[in-house]
Amino acid sequence: MKITAVDACVLTVPTPKPIALEFPHHKLVVAEIATDEGVKGLGYSLVFGGAGAESVLTYLETRLKPLLLGEDPLAVERLWDKMYRGDRGVRRVGIAGMALSALDIGLWDIAGKNAKQPLYRLWGGATDRVACYGSGGWGKYTEKDLIAEAERYAAKGCRYYKMKIHDPDPLANRRRVESVKKALGPRVRMMVDVNQKLDVTANIRQAAVLEDLDLVWYEEPVLADDLAACGEVAQRIRIPVATGENNYNRFEFRELIERKAATYLMPDVCRANGYSETLRIAHLAAAHQVQVSPHVVYELSIQVCGAISNGFLVELMDWMPEDLFQEIPQCRDGFIALPRKPGHGLELAPGAVQKYRTA
Ligand SMILES: [Mg+2]
Numbered sequence: 001m002k003i004t005a006v007d008a009c010v011l012t013v014p015t016p017k018p019i020a021l022e023f024p025h026h027k028l029v030v031a032e033i034a035t036d037e038g039v040k041g042l043g044y045s046l047v048f049g050g051a052g053a054e055s056v057l058t059y060l061e062t063r064l065k066p067l068l069l070g071e072d073p074l075a076v077e078r079l080w081d082k083m084y085r086g087d088r089g090v091r092r093v094g095i096a097g098m099a100l101s102a103l104d105i106g107l108w109d110i111a112g113k114n115a116k117q118p119l120y121r122l123w124g125g126a127t128d129r130v131a132c133y134g135s136g137g138w139g140k141y142t143e144k145d146l147i148a149e150a151e152r153y154a155a156k157g158c159r160y161y162k163m164k165i166h167d168p169d170p171l172a173n174r175r176r177v178e179s180v181k182k183a184l185g186p187r188v189r190m191m192v193d194v195n196q197k198l199d200v201t202a203n204i205r206q207a208a209v210l211e212d213l214d215l216v217w218y219e220e221p222v223l224a225d226d227l228a229a230c231g232e233v234a235q236r237i238r239i240p241v242a243t244g245e246n247n248y249n250r251f252e253f254r255e256l257i258e259r260k261a262a263t264y265l266m267p268d269v270c271r272a273n274g275y276s277e278t279l280r281i282a283h284l285a286a287a288h289q290v291q292v293s294p295h296v297v298y299e300l301s302i303q304v305c306g307a308i309s310n311g312f313l314v315e316l317m318d319w320m321p322e323d324l325f326q327e328i329p330q331c332r333d334g335f336i337a338l339p340r341k342p343g344h345g346l347e348l349a350p351g352a353v354q355k356y357r358t359a
Contacts, residue, residue, distance in 0.1 A: 001037050003034070005034040006069065008065070008102075009353065009359060011357055012025050012357075016319060022139065023048070027047040027050035028046055029056045029057050030044040033103070035110065046297050052094075056099045063099075064099055067086055073111070074110070076276060080104055083103065084100065094248070101269060104273065108274070115342070117342055118338060120304075123279065126307055130305040130314050130335065132316040132335065133162055133313045133316060134153020135296070135316060136163070137164050139166030146163060146176065156316075157332065158316065159334050160191065160216060161184060162190065163192060203221040207239050215239050217263065219243065227261055230262065234263075241262045243261065243262045245271070250284055253281045257285065264291050266295045267294055269300050269301055270296075275304065298314040300344055326349050
């Protein structure tokens with residue numbers, strides 16, 4: 001089998017309220033990989049809030065696509081390595097990591113379709129359903145928005161809800177968390193997300209006023225570049241730390257593990273160099289008894305959690321319009337069943353490219 005074409009574009013997809021209060025749209029850098037045997041692979045990278053999507057597309061088109069044309073798509077590991085080592089002067093983090101991710105996901109889609117197996121089965125098949133948590137709770141939500149969103153997820157059976165703690169006043173965050181917790185009652189446990197906004201000292205102060213709320217985790221306390229600071233926070237607060245959505249490769253995750261910087265690791269398959277590297281990260285985590293809870297894109301991440309025995313929860317953020325994908329896995333009773341289709345099982349809906357394409 002040979003790769004004959006890679007067609008890539010940017011889709012700009014509006015979000016619904018209340019998430020639109022924080023991000024009016026997200027962007028997807030989509031790559032369709034065609035082969036001489038007619039099998040096609042769909043890969044994409046979700047660019048949250050859209051920042052840098054056009055640069056991801058440019059890097060994919062100009063630097064990575066030429067490395068794939070004419071190659072055997074089933075040699076995924078070899079092609080991953082070829083792309084990862086393609087430019088000595090550009091590390092595969094940020095823009096370049098997102099571009100590589102989209103192509104790696106597309107290559108694996110071809111591998112699954114060729115084997116007539118869903119990816120999680122191809123990779124070992126640990127479970128055919130994955131528990132999820134409802135996620136959102138952005139800083140721009142009113143308390144009413146927050147509670148309505150949390151209850152909407154709870155109505156789908158989610159036993160976990162995650163919200164942001166973005167107020168500069170630690171006690172204001174405490175009040176918001178408490179209000180949601182009270183509204184949800186004991187059937188739902190909660191997590192909080194700092195989104196890198198604080199330094200070590202501010203995190204210690206913030207976590208101290210949340211300690212008694214039985215939170216599952218305290219997420220991304222410091223700038224993702226500073227693995228040492230994350231380690232320090234994890235040692236000094238009494239809530240388990242989760243992090244990793246802005247870390248891009250097994251080497252960064254190895255350091256997080258060595259520094260005992262997180263109880264839960266959260267690679268994002270669209271950032272951390274695709275399924276290939278995310279699986280390596282997950283297996284590395286298993287060697288250290290660390291659980292993996294992948295960041296967003298649950299429709300792609302379920303394949304990873306379905307393939308490993310140290311998967312914890314996938315992040316359900318149900319922002320996508322119905323006319324983007326043909327069929328999107330749904331949450332029922334707090335779980336998402338793995339699709340039975342070969343590959344990752346996702347196809348863009350007819351007309352989605354025409355409707356949402358912006359580059
Ligand atoms: Mg987060």
